[in-house]
Amino acid sequence: MENKTLKKIDLIFAGYTSTKYKVLEKTFQKTPDEIINEVLDSGLKGRGGAGFPTGLKWKFTKNQESDVKYVVCNADEGEPGTFKDREILERVPRKVFSGMAICGRAIGAKEGYLYLRGEYTYLVPSLLKEIEIFEEYSKQYNYGFKIFIRLGSGAYICGEESALFESMEGKRGEPRNKPPYPTVSGYNSKPTVINNVETFATVQVICKIGAQEYKKLGTTDSRGSKLFSVSGDTPIAGIHELELGMPLQEFVDEFGDGDTKAVQVGGASGHCVPRKQFNQTVIGFEGIPTGGSMMVFNSSRSMYNVLHDYLEFFTEESCGQCTPCRVGCQQLLKGIEAVKRGERPPSYLEDLKRLAQTMKIAAKCGLGQSVANPFNSIIDNFREEIIY
Amino acid sequence: MSKYLVNLKINNIPVSVEEGTTILDAAKQLNFKIPTLCNHPDLSIAGNCRVCVVEVKGQRLLAASCATPVSEGMEISTNSEKVRSSRKHVIELLLSEHNADCTKCYKNGNCELQELSNEYRVGDHLFLDLVRAKDKIVDISSPSIAKDDSKCIRCQRCVRTCDELQAVGALAVVHKGDHQKISTFLNKPLNEVVCTNCGQCINRCPTAALTERNYIEEVWNAINNPEIHVVVQTAPAVRVGLGEDLGLEPGHRVTGKMVAALKHLGFDSVLDTDFTADLTIMEEGTELLTRLKKALVDGEKVALPMMTSCSPGWIKFQEHIYPNLLENLSTCKSPQQMFGALAKTYYAQKKGLNPKNMISVSIMPCTAKKFECDRPEMRSSGFQDVDYVLTTRELARMIKQAGIDFEKLHDENYDSILGESTGAAVIFGATGGVMEAALRTAYEIVTGREVPFTNLNILPARGMQGVKEASVRINNVLPQWSFLEGVELNVAIAHGLANAKVLMDAVSAGTANYHFIEVMACPGGCIGGGGQPIPTSPEIRKKRADAIYSEDEHMTLRKSHENPEVQQIYKDFLHEPLGHKSHDLLHTHYKARKRY
Numbered sequence: 001m002e003n004k005t006l007k008k009i010d011l012i013f014a015g016y017t018s019t020k021y022k023v024l025e026k027t028f029q030k031t032p033d034e035i036i037n038e039v040l041d042s043g044l045k046g047r048g049g050a051g052f053p054t055g056l057k058w059k060f061t062k063n064q065e066s067d068v069k070y071v072v073c074n075a076d077e078g079e080p081g082t083f084k085d086r087e088i089l090e091r092v093p094r095k096v097f098s099g100m101a102i103c104g105r106a107i108g109a110k111e112g113y114l115y116l117r118g119e120y121t122y123l124v125p126s127l128l129k130e131i132e133i134f135e136e137y138s139k140q141y142n143y144g145f146k147i148f149i150r151l152g153s154g155a156y157i158c159g160e161e162s163a164l165f166e167s168m169e170g171k172r173g174e175p176r177n178k179p180p181y182p183t184v185s186g187y188n189s190k191p192t193v194i195n196n197v198e199t200f201a202t203v204q205v206i207c208k209i210g211a212q213e214y215k216k217l218g219t220t221d222s223r224g225s226k227l228f229s230v231s232g233d234t235p236i237a238g239i240h241e242l243e244l245g246m247p248l249q250e251f252v253d254e255f256g257d258g259d260t261k262a263v264q265v266g267g268a269s270g271h272c273v274p275r276k277q278f279n280q281t282v283i284g285f286e287g288i289p290t291g292g293s294m295m296v297f298n299s300s301r302s303m304y305n306v307l308h309d310y311l312e313f314f315t316e317e318s319c320g321q322c323t324p325c326r327v328g329c330q331q332l333l334k335g336i337e338a339v340k341r342g343e344r345p346p347s348y349l350e351d352l353k354r355l356a357q358t359m360k361i362a363a364k365c366g367l368g369q370s371v372a373n374p375f376n377s378i379i380d381n382f383r384e385e386i387i388y
Numbered sequence: 389m390s391k392y393l394v395n396l397k398i399n400n401i402p403v404s405v406e407e408g409t410t411i412l413d414a415a416k417q418l419n420f421k422i423p424t425l426c427n428h429p430d431l432s433i434a435g436n437c438r439v440c441v442v443e444v445k446g447q448r449l450l451a452a453s454c455a456t457p458v459s460e461g462m463e464i465s466t467n468s469e470k471v472r473s474s475r476k477h478v479i480e481l482l483l484s485e486h487n488a489d490c491t492k493c494y495k496n497g498n499c500e501l502q503e504l505s506n507e508y509r510v511g512d513h514l515f516l517d518l519v520r521a522k523d524k525i526v527d528i529s530s531p532s533i534a535k536d537d538s539k540c541i542r543c544q545r546c547v548r549t550c551d552e553l554q555a556v557g558a559l560a561v562v563h564k565g566d567h568q569k570i571s572t573f574l575n576k577p578l579n580e581v582v583c584t585n586c587g588q589c590i591n592r593c594p595t596a597a598l599t600e601r602n603y604i605e606e607v608w609n610a611i612n613n614p615e616i617h618v619v620v621q622t623a624p625a626v627r628v629g630l631g632e633d634l635g636l637e638p639g640h641r642v643t644g645k646m647v648a649a650l651k652h653l654g655f656d657s658v659l660d661t662d663f664t665a666d667l668t669i670m671e672e673g674t675e676l677l678t679r680l681k682k683a684l685v686d687g688e689k690v691a692l693p694m695m696t697s698c699s700p701g702w703i704k705f706q707e708h709i710y711p712n713l714l715e716n717l718s719t720c721k722s723p724q725q726m727f728g729a730l731a732k733t734y735y736a737q738k739k740g741l742n743p744k745n746m747i748s749v750s751i752m753p754c755t756a757k758k759f760e761c762d763r764p765e766m767r768s769s770g771f772q773d774v775d776y777v778l779t780t781r782e783l784a785r786m787i788k789q790a791g792i793d794f795e796k797l798h799d800e801n802y803d804s805i806l807g808e809s810t811g812a813a814v815i816f817g818a819t820g821g822v823m824e825a826a827l828r829t830a831y832e833i834v835t836g837r838e839v840p841f842t843n844l845n846i847l848p849a850r851g852m853q854g855v856k857e858a859s860v861r862i863n864n865v866l867p868q869w870s871f872l873e874g875v876e877l878n879v880a881i882a883h884g885l886a887n888a889k890v891l892m893d894a895v896s897a898g899t900a901n902y903h904f905i906e907v908m909a910c911p912g913g914c915i916g917g918g919g920q921p922i923p924t925s926p927e928i929r930k931k932r933a934d935a936i937y938s939e940d941e942h943m944t945l946r947k948s949h950e951n952p953e954v955q956q957i958y959k960d961f962l963h964e965p966l967g968h969k970s971h972d973l974l975h976t977h978y979k980a981r982k983r984y
């Protein structure tokens with residue numbers, strides 16, 4: 001393991017000067033392949049949480065033969081405990097649009113869409129203003145890339161990329177069967193790159209400072225830095241950019257209130273790490289990856305209530321399409337209630353863990369597949385709190 | 389375009405299949421059965437029930453075999469430990485939200501979920517019961533279809549049916565998560581939405597969430613009332629479907645046994661809708677020739693193309709979706725309703741019966757006919773012309789209840805009057821049949837010669853393409869039809885309302901050049917009707933259609949105008965097609981309906 005320590009970084013929000021879209025002039029002197037190689041070289045992995053190598057995604061999409069391709073920015077930031085994309089769009093939207101335009105140039109797309117979660121509608125006027133500025137530049141330098149905004153309506157599932165496309169197409173937001181993947185058939189069944197807001201902003205950073213400089217940060221598996229949405233029992237809740245690869249213990253030392261008993265890494269669909277594992281847990285793709293959500297719990301919190309809240313959330317936010325997720329979430333929720341009330345024996349938790357395991361491998365999309373993460377990690381580490 | 393072959397292994401057995409084949413179909417080629425629920429041969433792939441998951445070597449996730457195409461070198465296990473335990477979980481989960489009152493259920497014994505639950509021996513109540521009391525309130529607002537949400541397993545086959553096959557969209561998925569369900573626009577009852585009552589959703593529902601409204605007890609009561617004279621009519625398609633619900637393979641013709649069974653059940657008179665199918669040809673054929681004359685000779689503005697009106701699902705579709713084209717519909721009632729009107733008038737007179745003491749029952753491959761017989765327009769006899777409509781499935785159930793050994797029955801003949809028919813009438817049961825029957829008669833009326841097709845078989849009208857077109861040039865006409873000399877008669881045929889929509893859009897846009905259009909609401913025509921035995925598939929419907937055409941070939945008379953009872957009724961009662969009496973009893977009108 002590479003020994004990293006907690007290090008605060010300032011890349012995403014830094015250097016936002018009046019020289020607009022300067023990075024595009026520089027980047028567009030390169031060929032599409034050079035751009036993709038730069039992104040590949042940086043080691044950038046998707047900042048939404050799943051961590052697919054961004055450059056690879058772009059390469060796959062570029063290699064598809066199609067007259068029409070799309071760039072889609074996933075701004076449906078719906079993971080409980082995540083609020084960094086909102087901040088990026090509020091403070092540095094230009095970086096996001098730059099990243100999208102760079103992607104469009106790299107893969108041969110003429111249109112980019114920002115899919116904005118319904119709760120962020122208030123950002124639309126300022127984003128439209130920025131789009132206007134972007135289009136002036138676009139025209140001036142003949143980039144030929146246009147950016148549009150599409151609004152979600154508040155469903156968590158529409159952050160799942162294929163459900164997001166369905167929603168953009170005016171249909172009910174339900175995940176599609178995969179394959180085909182978006183790189184082959186995405187929005188309007190055309191090859192599409194879909195990346196998180198922070199990913200596009202980071203692309204702008206990489207193109208500005210260069211991959212060589214960027215990859216000095218982080219570890220082999222987790223290059224660079226990323227934004228963390230820190231919330232819960234912490235005196236300094238908010239958004240913090242940190243280098244990837246730090247031990248969780250250092251994070252807790254910095255952000256905890258001295259009484260931290262667990263950290264939920266990666267939002268409701270992430271993993272719950274108990275105090276005894278803080279030391280050996282690395283935050284990054286080699287350890288526990290996160291889309292940025294870090295929820296800190298101190299000893300006053302009931303982990304039964306935490307799990308119950310998460311399960312209520314998933315029960316409500318499952319699209320309801322596939323059996324393991326629709327019914328599985330309900331059974332996990334009602335199941336822990338039944339154990340708590342003594343209507344089912346504690347051993348029923350093992351049955352429920354087996355169910356969660358089925359959901360992990362048999363559900364249609366990431367929503368149902370990831371419910372096992374919080375479920376198993378909370379049950380395993382806080383079993384007494386669930387039963388008694 | 390030739391396709392690449394993909395090599396893979398399923399349960400260690402190598403197989404080569406065409407690129408694009410799903411794992412499910414590849415496994416079928418090796419005779420490995422993978423259970424499915426949301427999958428249906430008539431519908432697009434959903435991949436949502438997850439019963440068909442299989443393990444692909446090297447992949448963390450199980451793959452839904454119905455939705456995953458094969459790829460080179462795949463190694464698949466259809467029955468590994470992971471697969472078995474996941475599949476069992478999925479079945480148990482479905483049962484936990486399913487109102488499993490199987491012994492009392494209408495679909496007991498013909499339920500795909502029950503079958504799977506039996507196969508996997510799911511019986512230990514692993515999970516908690518999630519059925520909600522409010523979901524047990526069955527929507528019986530429609531006279532045709534009952535919707536029971538507590539039986540629904542959310543496979544969305546009904547939604548895809550309504551959307552893809554029928555282009556109606558009466559059923560849709562609403563809400564999400566634990567509140568997700570199949571519902572209608574604004575959750576309105578089925579009788580207040582665009583539902584055409586076609587019943588195709590019933591045919592594809594794996595459980596009893598969607599069933600026909602059944603009127604078996606009402607019919608038994610009528611039969612058992614000695615004061616009441618009960619007549620029964622049987623539609624063309626019933627005779628090639630009924631056997632499937634009574635232990636026979638698809639494609640059996642059971643006309644004689646069906647008649648025998650109906651007599652055993654105690655109906656006072658067993659008659660044939662085929663008779664009024666022949667009559668429909670006389671009326672509708674004349675109507676078409678009249679419209680053509682008005683258009684070609686008198687220069688009058690008449691609605692062309694004329695469209696058939698036998699299929700009540702299609703009629704309601706037009707009333708909702710294309711009210712602008714209602715004038716184009718033939719004013720002829722459907723054969724069922726012509727029969728009903730004549731049963732309580734002509735038949736009653738001939739038999740010396742008081743129609744007040746008659747109950748008229750029809751056996752139909754159709755659920756929309758249940759709605760149709762209830763329409764206020766369908767009371768020309770002074771009474772409700774047809775009192776009860778039973779589906780093919782309901783008749784099979786009555787036969788079982790009566791303890792009749794169907795296969796051992798000896799063939800019997802229809803009673804008279806209203807029991808005589810021709811081959812032209814029986815083919816009404818398959819898509820293109822009405823068109824073929826109409827052409828056989830109209831061509832001969834106009835030219836004095838038989839249609840120029842070998843053995844009267846108008847092959848362009850047959851088959852399962854969604855939209856069929858044909859042209860017949862009319863030459864050497866009889867003197868009174870001189871205005872049709874040299875006219876090229878263009879006809880089109882559609883089955884399944886999504887196909888009908890294609891034609892209607894073309895007609896509305898003025899880009900269609902047809903004189904006559906036949907539409908049947910259901911895929912394959914009435915043989916694929918919403919009241920026919922379950923399951924249905926393209927293969928099953930093909931077999932039923934083949935049986936229909938074989939029935940036609942075996943008839944002595946194969947042209948509607950040659951039906952002696954038809955000739956008789958014009959002599960004794962109706963006098964002439966489109967005459968005064970016909971107008972009163974055999975024709976109707978339509979009303980525009982809103983989409984919501």
